[in-house]
Amino acid sequence: MTKLQCGKCNYEFEKEKVPNRCPYCAAEDTIEPYKTAQDWLNETEI
Numbered sequence: 001m002t003k004l005q006c007g008k009c010n011y012e013f014e015k016e017k018v019p020n021r022c023p024y025c026a027a028e029d030t031i032e033p034y035k036t037a038q039d040w041l042n043e044t045e046i
């Protein structure tokens with residue numbers, strides 16, 4: 001299972017595959033792997 005999050009409504013859920021639509025707000029192409037605060041810190045590290 002992969003933890004995913006909608007970039008539009010921030011709804012968090014788990015699925016094996018990344019869906020085309022958000023199951024909550026039905027927006028398309030907004031689903032991304034969920035990032036923890038630590039992931040954001042790692043990415044922005046200079």
Ligand SMILES: [Zn+2]
Nearest residue numbers: 006009022025
């Ligand atoms: Zn959504």
